[in-house]
Amino acid sequence: MSKPFNPPQRILLGPGPSNVEPRVLQAMMAPLLGHMDPIYFECMDETQTLLRRVFETENRVTLVVPGTGGAGMEACLANLIEDGEEVVVCVSGFFGQRMAELAERWGGKVSRVETEWGQPLDIDKVRETFRKSGARILTMVHAETSTGVRNPIEELKSLREIRDAIFVVDAVTSLGAHPVGIDRNSIDASYSCSQKGLGAPPGLAPVTFSERALEKIRARSKPPRTWYLDIQLLDKYWTTARAYHHTAPALMTYALREALAIVLEEGLEARWKRHERNHRALVAGLESMGLEMLVAPEHRLWSLNTVKIPAGIDDARVRTSLLAHHNIEIGSGLGTLKGKIWRIGLMGSSSTENNVLLLLGALRSVLAEEGYASAR
Amino acid sequence: MSKPFNPPQRILLGPGPSNVEPRVLQAMMAPLLGHMDPIYFECMDETQTLLRRVFETENRVTLVVPGTGGAGMEACLANLIEDGEEVVVCVSGFFGQRMAELAERWGGKVSRVETEWGQPLDIDKVRETFRKSGARILTMVHAETSTGVRNPIEELKSLREIRDAIFVVDAVTSLGAHPVGIDRNSIDASYSCSQKGLGAPPGLAPVTFSERALEKIRARSKPPRTWYLDIQLLDKYWTTARAYHHTAPALMTYALREALAIVLEEGLEARWKRHERNHRALVAGLESMGLEMLVAPEHRLWSLNTVKIPAGIDDARVRTSLLAHHNIEIGSGLGTLKGKIWRIGLMGSSSTENNVLLLLGALRSVLAEEGYASAR
Numbered sequence: 001m002s003k004p005f006n007p008p009q010r011i012l013l014g015p016g017p018s019n020v021e022p023r024v025l026q027a028m029m030a031p032l033l034g035h036m037d038p039i040y041f042e043c044m045d046e047t048q049t050l051l052r053r054v055f056e057t058e059n060r061v062t063l064v065v066p067g068t069g070g071a072g073m074e075a076c077l078a079n080l081i082e083d084g085e086e087v088v089v090c091v092s093g094f095f096g097q098r099m100a101e102l103a104e105r106w107g108g109k110v111s112r113v114e115t116e117w118g119q120p121l122d123i124d125k126v127r128e129t130f131r132k133s134g135a136r137i138l139t140m141v142h143a144e145t146s147t148g149v150r151n152p153i154e155e156l157k158s159l160r161e162i163r164d165a166i167f168v169v170d171a172v173t174s175l176g177a178h179p180v181g182i183d184r185n186s187i188d189a190s191y192s193c194s195q196k197g198l199g200a201p202p203g204l205a206p207v208t209f210s211e212r213a214l215e216k217i218r219a220r221s222k223p224p225r226t227w228y229l230d231i232q233l234l235d236k237y238w239t240t241a242r243a244y245h246h247t248a249p250a251l252m253t254y255a256l257r258e259a260l261a262i263v264l265e266e267g268l269e270a271r272w273k274r275h276e277r278n279h280r281a282l283v284a285g286l287e288s289m290g291l292e293m294l295v296a297p298e299h300r301l302w303s304l305n306t307v308k309i310p311a312g313i314d315d316a317r318v319r320t321s322l323l324a325h326h327n328i329e330i331g332s333g334l335g336t337l338k339g340k341i342w343r344i345g346l347m348g349s350s351s352t353e354n355n356v357l358l359l360l361g362a363l364r365s366v367l368a369e370e371g372y373a374s375a376r
Numbered sequence: 377m378s379k380p381f382n383p384p385q386r387i388l389l390g391p392g393p394s395n396v397e398p399r400v401l402q403a404m405m406a407p408l409l410g411h412m413d414p415i416y417f418e419c420m421d422e423t424q425t426l427l428r429r430v431f432e433t434e435n436r437v438t439l440v441v442p443g444t445g446g447a448g449m450e451a452c453l454a455n456l457i458e459d460g461e462e463v464v465v466c467v468s469g470f471f472g473q474r475m476a477e478l479a480e481r482w483g484g485k486v487s488r489v490e491t492e493w494g495q496p497l498d499i500d501k502v503r504e505t506f507r508k509s510g511a512r513i514l515t516m517v518h519a520e521t522s523t524g525v526r527n528p529i530e531e532l533k534s535l536r537e538i539r540d541a542i543f544v545v546d547a548v549t550s551l552g553a554h555p556v557g558i559d560r561n562s563i564d565a566s567y568s569c570s571q572k573g574l575g576a577p578p579g580l581a582p583v584t585f586s587e588r589a590l591e592k593i594r595a596r597s598k599p600p601r602t603w604y605l606d607i608q609l610l611d612k613y614w615t616t617a618r619a620y621h622h623t624a625p626a627l628m629t630y631a632l633r634e635a636l637a638i639v640l641e642e643g644l645e646a647r648w649k650r651h652e653r654n655h656r657a658l659v660a661g662l663e664s665m666g667l668e669m670l671v672a673p674e675h676r677l678w679s680l681n682t683v684k685i686p687a688g689i690d691d692a693r694v695r696t697s698l699l700a701h702h703n704i705e706i707g708s709g710l711g712t713l714k715g716k717i718w719r720i721g722l723m724g725s726s727s728t729e730n731n732v733l734l735l736l737g738a739l740r741s742v743l744a745e746e747g748y749a750s751a752r
Binding site for chain 1: 705
């Protein structure tokens with residue numbers, strides 16, 4: 001029982017988590033502080049300042065939800081949606097479906113705008129559905145992690161002419177890897193996670209809310225059921241009153257603060273370019289092996305690459321072999337794409353030239369063992 | 377911005393977190409695994425096995441909620457309570473109040489059994505209220521962290537004669553420090569936290585559900601609103617199907633696993649005795665300084681000691697001085713006890729003879745500076 005847990009050193013090239021830099025791990029070894037310690041408050045303040053820059057926003061309410069990305073999604077939807085309220089949910093994959101499911105759980109009457117998995121959402125179809133609906137809330141997943149597609153969040157603001165909308169954007173697989181531009185793109189609420197483009201360990205969900213979103217929340221006829229994710233209570237702890245809410249996961253906050261500092265030292269533009277460059281190198285390598293990408297070039301994510309599994313090749317055997325013999329994790333398909341694609345993440349500090357070369361070499365070798373012709 | 381965060385080394389003697397042992401910190405430095413890695417599943421299995429022993433239960437559904445203790449409270453109440461359902465909530469302090477607030481948020485019609493803050497709940501009053509109500513769910517805080525009182529959870533099972541009850545117990549400040557005995561005490565749902573008696577960093581909430589509790593949850597007319605804390609989805613990931621739900625906070629799980637191993641190496645009985653012994657030493661020292669405890673001896677927690685602030689002594693100045701000059705954190709009073717008591721935690725690896733001596737010496741010195749006569 002008391003044997004230490006000694007996992008192998010994996011190269012994490014799945015849909016997240018990505019590998020964590022030693023500097024971030026080291027930050028977690030700093031002495032633990034209590035959640036009401038004035039020096040811990042400094043760490044919170046710094047984390048917020050860094051997070052605003054990474055989200056590209058001036059939003060006062062930019063803070064960290066003490067849970068994973070899914071808690072971020074729930075925090076946004078639970079606080080914004082009132083019982084029986086119409087919500088337009090854009091669905092282009094598994095995580096769009098999850099948003100629809102959560103919006104319904106939280107009392108929303110959901111109208112879906114759908115697209116084929118592997119395709120981006122069509123903003124004209126979104127506009128049409130939004131116009132016909134009475135919804136104020138419209139949700140879109142920026143980086144659809146299940147398909148590898150980037151959706152056109154930049155075009156959301158053109159829907160403002162229809163009505164005073166509240167745009168909710170899932171930035172789980174984009175923040176730190178692709179431009180999100182909360183203020184520039186007129187996004188009202190957004191959430192992400194710690195373990196992908198930001199390069200911290202999994203466990204925290206950065207969120208941001210515009211003043212317009214907060215007005216809607218303050219005008220609720222009653223508070224949301226969730227106390228843990230009540231954004232007004234979280235805000236009171238993070239910014240306005242330092243009022244005790246939960247016992248902060250302090251070591252995780254140390255890690256996120258350090259990871260955000262690293263993001264900004266590299267620079268957002270440089271970081272996005274690195275993600276793009278390594279994505280392009282990976283795609284070139286995969287295509288040179290005769291493999292085919294699921295998504296058209298102009299809609300591909302840089303952080304998550306979806307490649308079709310060649311006919312006759314066993315999905316699980318290849319992934320198991322990469323893991324067991326090469327210590328490389330890649331992801332399986334989700335939902336309707338299960339068994340049809342692999343998902344190769346190049347996120348945060350996992351997005352390196354060496355990881356691209358390593359993955360291509362290992363995949364070539366495993367596919368050859370599996371009898372894949374073009375891999376020879 | 378890129379300056380590392382260098383907090384001072386605090387002695388954590390507040391209401392939690394407690395200090396984390398080097399072995400636990402070291403466990404967090406093991407290589408990060410993905411949440412679907414078969415070797416991570418082994419870590420989850422081991423964590424569950426250890427957790428069952430610490431909770432003293434055979435409950436299959438004993439797992440870790442990816443959030444703090446408050447998420448554990450919400451997970452228990454949100455899954456068990458259906459809309460409009462009667463719930464009896466025992467309130468003997470701030471955390472009993474919080475349970476009542478959450479039970480109401482989650483649709484419960486709450487009947488409170490109250491007691492004066494600093495007193496334990498009277499099981500006869502509880503029985504009377506429960507008998508008059510139509511409630512199946514009855515909740516009690518074991519260790520009321522706001523008052524330092526231990527409530528009689530051992531007597532709950534005598535209420536089974538009234539009806540087929542579901543007992544929900546808050547074990548946040550007791551697990552790992554006091555006997556909780558889930559099965560022995562016939563408790564149906566319970567939650568705790570990682571950062572107190574268990575000695576891991578804050579951020580996780582161990583929970584356990586009896587088969588009786590699960591039957592009630594499975595019989596719900598619709599699922600709870602919360603997706604993040606839906607215990608049936610969490611169970612599918614933890615035990616039955618390894619179905620992806622959230623990206624596990626893996627490094628935190630490593631830490632909790634190691635902390636639980638340490639708890640069991642020490643042995644539950646030995647650990648409880650250590651907590652009792654250091655509590656008694658602290659009380660003897662405080663009383664020798666002329667200070668007075670809030671709670672009668674037979675109802676005191678070993679993990680959290682509440683001492684009255686002497687007349688004329690400034691609450692905040694003393695706590696600030698302990699923190700700034702001695703690097704010792706103690707807690708302030710909450711709610712109606714704010715300004716009236718200090719809360720001195722002796723939990724997990726913070727519960728040591730040396731910490732008792734250190735705190736007594738530092739408090740004596742600070743009180744003397746503040747002009748407290750008996751401290752000289």
